[in-house]
């Protein structure tokens with residue numbers, strides 16, 4: 641079976657983790673500090689705080705902005721439930737907006753329509769590795785949390801995603817661009833926000849008592865994550881090569897392929913196509929030994945039983961994500977192309 645996602649690990653990755661284990665210091669320590677420095681310098685942000693997951697990064701970002709009861713936070717409907725959870729952790733109200741069908745990203749005009757006095761933040765995911773229109777969204781003037789769970793290494797107008805928002809968050813879940821099993825990060829140029837987040841991340845040996853969290857990353861995760869960060873340019877190169885094979889060979893299938901543009905560098909965290917009947921397509925691909933997935937399991941407005949998200953519905957009903965990752969062989973990518981062409985012909 642060709643899996644939908646697969647991590648790529650080499651002997652040095654294993655050696656680096658073994659080094660941490662041999663050191664006897666497994667919890668948050670020097671490797672976490674080193675990862676924070678490397679990540680901040682890579683994205684060109686002033687400060688970074690490593691945490692235990694992308695969800696923890698979102699939660700602490702919202703807390704650092706003082707978002708709580710009665711606040712509204714704008715997010716797209718077409719995204720995973722992690723965003724909804726983080727907003728509910730702080731008892732704020734999620735305000736869902738519809739997406740741009742071509743890019744799968746949150747649509748700026750839809751954001752403007754729902755802003756009011758209670759709006760305290762906008763969370764902007766760069767979906768599937770294609771940067772959102774983040775500059776226009778930041779210019780609205782509401783605090784923006786850039787969600788780079790899919791987009792670490794993607795650039796827009798010469799800058800990395802993660803360097804536009806007041807805060808930006810990352811996920812290092814096993815299947816992400818950088819996979820450390822679990823893990824996350826918050827980046828910002830705002831030292832006050834970062835100090836709050838650093839304080840809330842762990843609870844021990846503090847002079848005062850406030851509710852804090854156990855959201856620290858381990859040195860094991862950090863060591864693996866830093867190795868992956870060093871290899872990120874080559875990972876992205878390989879993803880683009882595979883996307884090139886797909887773009888060139890799937891044109892005639894009639895399916896909608898990912899949007900391509902010079903200013904918004906797609907890093908192809910996911911290769912998402914839209915076609916008539918994704919469930920039947922996924923079944924046919926499975927019969928041929930290829931695992932495909934719905935790129936978003938269910939849009940948030942469907943969980944919340946809300947209506948009025950036609951673009952999200954349309955995309956959700958048609959979208960399918962096919963395997964794309966550095967560990968995918970040339971042979972497998974051609975097998976995938978041949979299978980899709982046969983199924984859709």
Ligand SMILES: Cc1ncc(COP(=O)(O)O)c(C=O)c1O
Nearest residue numbers: 693694695720722765789811813
């Ligand atoms: C866009 C987006 N943001 C945040 C998260 C949450 O990350 P984590 O699973 O590390 O909590 C995810 C997870 O898949 C995601 O896709």
